[in-house]
Amino acid sequence: MDVYLVFAAGVGEGGVPQYWAVPASQVREVLQKPSVYPIPRVPPFIVGSLWYRGQVLTVVDMAQVLGGQRWQSGGNLLYYVLVLEGVRMPVALWVGPWVQAVRESEMTPVETGHVAIPLMGRATQWAGGRVVFHLDVPAFLNWLDQSVVAFSRTLADYR
Numbered sequence: 816m817d818v819y820l821v822f823a824a825g826v827g828e829g830g831v832p833q834y835w836a837v838p839a840s841q842v843r844e845v846l847q848k849p850s851v852y853p854i855p856r857v858p859p860f861i862v863g864s865l866w867y868r869g870q871v872l873t874v875v876d877m878a879q880v881l882g883g884q885r886w887q888s889g890g891n892l893l894y895y896v897l898v899l900e901g902v903r904m905p906v907a908l909w910v911g912p913w914v915q916a917v918r919e920s921e922m923t924p925v926e927t928g929h930v931a932i933p934l935m936g937r938a939t940q941w942a943g944g945r946v947v948f949h950l951d952v953p954a955f956l957n958w959l960d961q962s963v964v965a966f967s968r969t970l971a972d973y974r
Contacts, residue, residue: 818919821835843900849867860876861876872906873907893912925939
């Protein structure tokens with residue numbers, strides 16, 4: 816039985832959280848409030864870097880990537896970082912103050928009609944009628960790679 820980690824990735828219109836899911840098999844570890852260090856001159860969707868088991872990971876703000884508003888920062892803000900498993904890039908996902916494991920059997924497929932949401936593999940409905948968008952991890956990694964390269968070129972042109 817497939818299990819997904821459903822996370823709140825920012826706040827959409829009306830202050831409602833946007834729910835996204837990633838297969839649990841693609842997540843190595845969920846970290847609660849790790850120390851993330853800012854990196855100068857990076858795109859705004861990169862929160863910073865994280866020292867994780869002998870390697871430096873780039874931490875990506877999923878709220879900004881997926882079109883939501885970033886969670887309001889504050890001293891007591893709880894957040895999670897999902898460390899991806901078996902990916903070609905040393906990357907982790909900065910998500911909101913909520914992550915939960917959900918079985919595939921608890922989700923019902925939802926039609927999105929003609930609406931195409933970038934980086935979405937599919938949509939399902941879950942507890943209380945919440946719509947959950949499933950992140951297409953390979954598409955996300957390709958987008959991230961292209962976005963960082965494009966930003967680097969823009970920065971080089973700026974100099």
